[in-house]
Amino acid sequence: MASHPVDPRRPDAAYLSFWRERHLCTLTTLRPDGSPHVVPVGVTYDPEAGLARVITNKSSRKVAHVLAAGPDGARVAVCQVDGRRWATLEGRARVSADPARVAEAVRRYAERYGRVPSPNPSRVAIEIELTAALGRG
Template sequence: MDQQKTRQAPGLPAGAERLLAGPHTGVLTTLRRDGSAHLAPVRFSWDDEAGLIRVMTTGSRAKIRNIRANPDRPIAICQAVQFRWITFEGLATVSEDPERVAEGVRRYILRYAAPPPNLPGLVVIEIAVHHVMGIL
């Protein structure tokens, strides 16, 4: 029987790699200026070595405005598949740096077997994960 597992990142609880191997989406939670939650479905990749979640999006999205308005507030991303789930929490940065965006695209392709939409203003959200929990 699976039990709830919590540990510090980098590193994943046992069974997490299997859950993250499929082309599933997650729900990214950021905070609006008024403190209310903004939830957005996203595709993402996990970099175990760096302890980073990467999300590809465009710079005009509400999630980008929320991260930039609250750089010292942790955000979270949760992926659920049937009754198994994993949540990553940490501080996020937004980068337009071509090398960092390219790394985000590369990892996106590895996970989803296709590139992200080629939209103008593509940026990468990098979440420096400090907490991982889930039921795997």
């Protein structure tokens, strides 16, 4: 089966279902020297808003990489894989410390991963404005 592009705002049912299953994902950001920084994360996908979200600590390297890109956001990708199935979401990431946005990211994380994360006053949300998606199911 070949990979295929997906409209990130209008995914087919199988693609969306895959993103609702519980899978560990990766987030790829770019270091200042342009080399990729790939770390495991939990990701939620909200096609209606055109966003993927990652919750993390504001002092993490991934947050530093996103912030270093400036106000236009950092180009990033999130990916998940399960055997031969895989899916990638690409877009521009920005960091939000807004309590309502962080709470929404936490709510969605709890829904997907089946647990509420421990309280963390240093938590932020990385919000990825989606520009592309692809996968193989």
